[in-house]
Amino acid sequence: MDSLEPGARIASASAVVLAITVAVTVLGVESPIVDRPLLFPALRAICCVGLLAIAVSAVARGSSERFAALLVTGSLAFALTGLTAVDASVPFMLGRIASSAGVLVTSYIALAYPRSRLAEAASRRFLVVAAAGTVVLLGANLLFSQYPPVSGPFVRCSGSACPANPLAIATLAGDAERALSSALGLWTALVAATTALLVARRVGSATRLQRRSIGPVLAWALVMASGYAIYVAVRVIAPDSPFLTPAAVSVAGLLALMPFAMALGIARGRVFATGGLERMLGRLGQRANPRVMQQAMADAFDDPSMRLLVRLHGTGRYLDVRGDTVELPTDVPDDGLTHIERNGRRVATLLHDPALTEEPEVLEAAGSALLLALENASLEERLRESAAELEASRERVARAAFQERERIEHDLHDGAQQQLIALRIRLVLLEERAADDPLAVVPELARAGHDIELALDQIRRLAHGIYPAELRDIGMAPALRTAARALPVKIAVHDATPRRFAMHVETAVYFCCLEALQNAVKHGGADVRVDVRLAQNDNGELTFEVTDDGRGFEPELVHPGSYGLTGMRDRLSTVDGRLTVRSSPGAGTTVAGRVHV
Numbered sequence: 001m002d003s004l005e006p007g008a009r010i011a012s013a014s015a016v017v018l019a020i021t022v023a024v025t026v027l028g029v030e031s032p033i034v035d036r037p038l039l040f041p042a043l044r045a046i047c048c049v050g051l052l053a054i055a056v057s058a059v060a061r062g063s064s065e066r067f068a069a070l071l072v073t074g075s076l077a078f079a080l081t082g083l084t085a086v087d088a089s090v091p092f093m094l095g096r097i098a099s100s101a102g103v104l105v106t107s108y109i110a111l112a113y114p115r116s117r118l119a120e121a122a123s124r125r126f127l128v129v130a131a132a133g134t135v136v137l138l139g140a141n142l143l144f145s146q147y148p149p150v151s152g153p154f155v156r157c158s159g160s161a162c163p164a165n166p167l168a169i170a171t172l173a174g175d176a177e178r179a180l181s182s183a184l185g186l187w188t189a190l191v192a193a194t195t196a197l198l199v200a201r202r203v204g205s206a207t208r209l210q211r212r213s214i215g216p217v218l219a220w221a222l223v224m225a226s227g228y229a230i231y232v233a234v235r236v237i238a239p240d241s242p243f244l245t246p247a248a249v250s251v252a253g254l255l256a257l258m259p260f261a262m263a264l265g266i267a268r269g270r271v272f273a274t275g276g277l278e279r280m281l282g283r284l285g286q287r288a289n290p291r292v293m294q295q296a297m298a299d300a301f302d303d304p305s306m307r308l309l310v311r312l313h314g315t316g317r318y319l320d321v322r323g324d325t326v327e328l329p330t331d332v333p334d335d336g337l338t339h340i341e342r343n344g345r346r347v348a349t350l351l352h353d354p355a356l357t358e359e360p361e362v363l364e365a366a367g368s369a370l371l372l373a374l375e376n377a378s379l380e381e382r383l384r385e386s387a388a389e390l391e392a393s394r395e396r397v398a399r400a401a402f403q404e405r406e407r408i409e410h411d412l413h414d415g416a417q418q419q420l421i422a423l424r425i426r427l428v429l430l431e432e433r434a435a436d437d438p439l440a441v442v443p444e445l446a447r448a449g450h451d452i453e454l455a456l457d458q459i460r461r462l463a464h465g466i467y468p469a470e471l472r473d474i475g476m477a478p479a480l481r482t483a484a485r486a487l488p489v490k491i492a493v494h495d496a497t498p499r500r501f502a503m504h505v506e507t508a509v510y511f512c513c514l515e516a517l518q519n520a521v522k523h524g525g526a527d528v529r530v531d532v533r534l535a536q537n538d539n540g541e542l543t544f545e546v547t548d549d550g551r552g553f554e555p556e557l558v559h560p561g562s563y564g565l566t567g568m569r570d571r572l573s574t575v576d577g578r579l580t581v582r583s584s585p586g587a588g589t590t591v592a593g594r595v596h597v
Helices: 006-030 039-060 065-085 089-112 121-144 174-204 208-237 244-256 258-284 290-300 354-358 360-436 438-466 469-473 476-485 503-523 562-573
Strands: 307-311 337-342 345-351 490-495 529-536 541-548 577-583 589-596
Touching: 006 039, 006 065, 039 065, 039 244, 039 258, 065 089, 089 121, 089 174, 121 174, 174 208, 208 244, 208 258, 244 258, 290 307, 360 438, 469 476, 469 503, 476 490, 476 503, 476 529, 503 529, 503 541, 503 562, 503 577, 503 589, 562 577, 562 589
Parallel strands: 490 529
Antiparallel strands: 307 345, 337 345, 529 541, 541 589, 577 589
C-alpha cells in the first residue's frame, strides 16, 4: 500500500471501507435488535459514503492526503458502529467501542476542517482531555457492567436486550451500572457541545475564506450538539419516553448531514477562492511590482497577513516587498507556504492563509500568475537598466569622440600645422629672394622639401593611430598581425572569416582585439601566449576571441571600467555587438564578442 500514489492509497482504503459499510448495512437491515432496521442503517450508510466521497474528491483535486485519510478513518469508525446490529457479545462490544471512537474522530474532523491538523492549542488540549475522559468512562463501563453501555442513536437495544459484555471483570449494582452508562452519555454530549463552541471560536478569528469554508460545519456542529444533548437528556431522565425514538432519529439524521455540511463548505470556499483569483488576475493585468502583487493577493483573498518574498538567486535569503533582506519564517505551517518555481528553481515564496491549500487548483493558478508578473517586472527592470546603460554608453562614446577630436586638433595644431605655417612663411620669403637671385634659394628649397616630408610623416603617424592603413586596405587579420609583431609576446592570429565586413564593424572589432592584446601583455605575465580567432557563426554574426594563458583574474571583483572593458563594450554597442569576459586566477582570460552583421 505504501508504494502506491496518494490517490491510489485513498481510493483503495475507501473501497475497503465502502465494502464494510455495505456489509454492516445489510446486517442492520436484517438485525433482530435494531429499532427501525431500514432507517438507521440507511442514515449511517449515507454518512459513511458521504465522507468517502469527499475524501476521494479531495485527493483528486490535489488536497492534503492526510485530510482525506482522516475522513476515511471517520467513515470507518461509523461503519464499524454497525457491528452493534449483531446479536453476539464480541461484535456488539467492538461496535460499541467504535461508537465512542466515532465521536472523537468527528470532533477532530470538525475542529481541523478544512485542514488535517489542529491549528489551535486549545483544540489540541481539549481533544486530549476528551479522549482521556472517554477512555476512562468507557473502560469503566466495559469492565464493571454486565451489558455494554448504550450510547448514540444507532444503538437501540438496552439492558438485557443487548448481548452480554465479554470484558466485564465485575458486576455493579443496577443503579451504579446505569449511572456509569449515563455518565458516558453525558460526557459524549459535553464533548459535542465543546466541539461546537471551539469551532465557533475558530470562525470568530478566521479569515474570510476560512469563515466561508467553516460556516456550514459550524452550523451543523451547533445543531448536532443541541440535538445530541436533548437526546442524551431524554435517555438519561426518561428512558421509556415516547420522545426518545424521534430524538434518536433526529440525531441520526443530523449525523448523516455532516458530509453535506462539509461539501457545502468546500463549495463556498472554492467559489470565494475562484472569485479571488479572478480579482487578483484583474489587478495583475496592470503593470505590477512585488508590492502591487502582494496587495492584489491580500485584497483578492481578504487575507491581510499574506506576504510575497522574492528569493535572492543562489542564496537561501529573500527580499520582501519593501526591499529588505529577510529569512524564510520558521513559525509558519507548511500548508501556509507556497513556493513559486521556474525550471525547478525557486524564485519566490508566498505566505498565505492555510485554507488556500485546500484549493490547489486556485493556488497553482495564482502561483503561475505571480510568476508571470514577477518575470514581467524583472524584464521591465532589465529593459530600464539596459536603456540606462545604453544611454550612458552613448554619452561615453560621444564624450570620447569629442575628446579624440580635441586631441587630433591639438596634435595637428601643435605639430604639422605649425610646421606647415612656418614652411609657408619661408616659401614666401624665398619667393621674394628668388626674384633677385634665383640660384641662391636652391638650397633653401631643398630644405623646405625635407620639412614637407617631415610634416607628411607626422600626419601619417597621426592617421595611423586613428585608422591603420592595413585595416582599410586588406582587413582585420593582417592589421592585427602587424600590431602583434610590435608586441613582446607570442601572438597567433587565426582568421576564418569568409569575407570583408563594413568598415565601421571591422574598426570596432579591431580596436577591441587590440585592447585585449594589450591587456594580455600588461597583465598576463612575461611568458603569456595569446590566440586571436576571427570567424562568422551559423547565425551570420562576426565573432572574435582573444584568449591568453596568463594569470587571469576574478571578473566579479574587478571594477567595470578596469582593463578597458567599458571602452570595449561601448565600441561594440555602437555596432549592435556584445562583449563577454571569462577569466579565473591561474586559468587565463578570454575576451569574446559578437556583432550582428
